[in-house]
Amino acid sequence: MADSFTLMHLVLEELNIRTTELRLPVRTVADFPDMGLRRFLFGEEALFHETLPPIKQLQGERAKVWLIRDRYLCRYFFSADADGSGRCRLIGPYLTKEPVMRDITDIGGKAGLPTAGYDFLRTYYRMLPKVRDQNMLEVLFRSHYMLEYGQAGFELVTWEMGIVEYSALPGYSLESSAGLKDFLEHNYLFERRMTDCIAQGNPAGAIAVYSKLQKNGLEARTNSTLRDGKNFMIVLNTLCRVAAYRGGAGPSDLDRWTREFIIRIENAADIREIRPLGIRMLRKYCELVRSAESVQYSPVVRKAVDFISGSFDSDLSLKGMAASSGVSPSYFSTLFKKETGKSFTEYVKEKRLDFAAQLLLQTSLPVGTVAAECGIPDNNYFARVFKAWTGMTPLQYRGNKKRNIPENV
Numbered sequence: 240m241a242d243s244f245t246l247m248h249l250v251l252e253e254l255n256i257r258t259t260e261l262r263l264p265v266r267t268v269a270d271f272p273d274m275g276l277r278r279f280l281f282g283e284e285a286l287f288h289e290t291l292p293p294i295k296q297l298q299g300e301r302a303k304v305w306l307i308r309d310r311y312l313c314r315y316f317f318s319a320d321a322d323g324s325g326r327c328r329l330i331g332p333y334l335t336k337e338p339v340m341r342d343i344t345d346i347g348g349k350a351g352l353p354t355a356g357y358d359f360l361r362t363y364y365r366m367l368p369k370v371r372d373q374n375m376l377e378v379l380f381r382s383h384y385m386l387e388y389g390q391a392g393f394e395l396v397t398w399e400m401g402i403v404e405y406s407a408l409p410g411y412s413l414e415s416s417a418g419l420k421d422f423l424e425h426n427y428l429f430e431r432r433m434t435d436c437i438a439q440g441n442p443a444g445a446i447a448v449y450s451k452l453q454k455n456g457l458e459a460r461t462n463s464t465l466r467d468g469k470n471f472m473i474v475l476n477t478l479c480r481v482a483a484y485r486g487g488a489g490p491s492d493l494d495r496w497t498r499e500f501i502i503r504i505e506n507a508a509d510i511r512e513i514r515p516l517g518i519r520m521l522r523k524y525c526e527l528v529r530s531a532e533s534v535q536y537s538p539v540v541r542k543a544v545d546f547i548s549g550s551f552d553s554d555l556s557l558k559g560m561a562a563s564s565g566v567s568p569s570y571f572s573t574l575f576k577k578e579t580g581k582s583f584t585e586y587v588k589e590k591r592l593d594f595a596a597q598l599l600l601q602t603s604l605p606v607g608t609v610a611a612e613c614g615i616p617d618n619n620y621f622a623r624v625f626k627a628w629t630g631m632t633p634l635q636y637r638g639n640k641k642r643n644i645p646e647n648v
Contacts, residue, residue, distance in 0.1 A: 251330065261326075265291060268282075269284070289401065292396075303319070313333070314370075316331060343361060428602060429448050432444075433445050434485075435594075436525070437479055437525055440529035441525060447549040469513060472500075472513055475517055479520050479524040500516065539564045540575055542564055543575060546560070551613050552611065591615060606622075610633075
C-alpha cells in the first residue's frame, strides 16, 4: 500500500498536479480548490453553483473514483472516504489540451467578463499543468485502487459538472461579480502601464506600477505555494520579454536573459527566492531596451521621461520635475524641449491623452475613471482636451474605433 501511495504521489508531484482535502458539501466558490478561477469570475462570497457527485453516491461497498470535467476545460480526479463522512480528495485542476483563443473568448463571454478579463484567463491556463495523455493518469489511478481494493472493489466513473440555475441559489445575483470586473479592469490597466514602461526602458516606472499591481491583488492570482510562484514568474518573464522586444531590444539578448531567468525560477527552492525575481526581471529587460536605443537622453531628461511614463495620475509640474532633478525650471524647460522636440507641458498632455485613448479602446472603464487614471480628474476639462486632440468626445472615440477596428483579445 505504501508503495502505491508513494508512486501516485510522486507522479502527481512531477506533473505539478495538486491534491486537496475537500469536505462536502462545497458551499461557496472560495471553498473549491481551482486555483482561484471561480473567485475571480463570481466573487469571494458567491455560492458554488456547480454539481459534484452527491454524498449518497459516494457511499457503498465499492469505492468510487470520479473523473471530473468542468465547463472551464479543467479536469480533476475525485474520491471520497467510504464512511459517509464527506471527506474527499480532489486532484487537479489540470488540462488535457491548451485552450485556443476561441475557448477563452467563449468562456469569458459566458461569464460576462470584460475584454480586459480575458488576460486573466490566458494567465490562468498558462499556469495549469498540462497532461497530454489522459489515459496515462487513468492507468495510474486504476493500478493504485486495484492494489488497495482489489479488481472488483472499486469503479472509475465520469462526471460532467453541471450548472445549478442562479434562481435556485438564494442570496446570489450576477451583480455580485461587478466588483470583480472592476478589479480585472484595473489590473489590466496596471499591466498595460507596466509593459509600456518596459518597452520604453523605464525601470523606475515599471517597478512603481508593479508595486501598484501587487497592492491591487496581483499575487492573489496564485496561492503561495512554490510551484504557483514559479508559474506566475514564468508568465511575468514572458510579458517582460514581449514588452522589451516591442521596445527594440535585440532577439539574441532577449533569448539569453529569458532562459537565464527561467533557470533561476526553476532552481529556486523556496518561495522567498521567487519574489525578488520580479524586480530583477523588470530592471534587466528595461536595461536591454535602453542599450538598444538610438536616441539617448541626458540624465535630467531621462529621469523626467521615466517618471512621466509610470505616473500619469500624479501631479506632473515643470517646477516639481526641475526641483527633483536639482536644476532651475528655465534650464529644465529648455533642455527638455531640445531633446524631446516638445515642451514639457505638450509632452505630458500628449502622453496622458494617448494613454486615455488606449484605455477607452481596451477597457470598459467609465470615462471618469479613465480621466482620473490619466491625471485629469476634471471630467469636463478631459472631454474638451480629448475632443480637441482627436476630434471626438471620449464616448464617440470608444464607439467609433471599436466598430471599425477588429477586437484584439
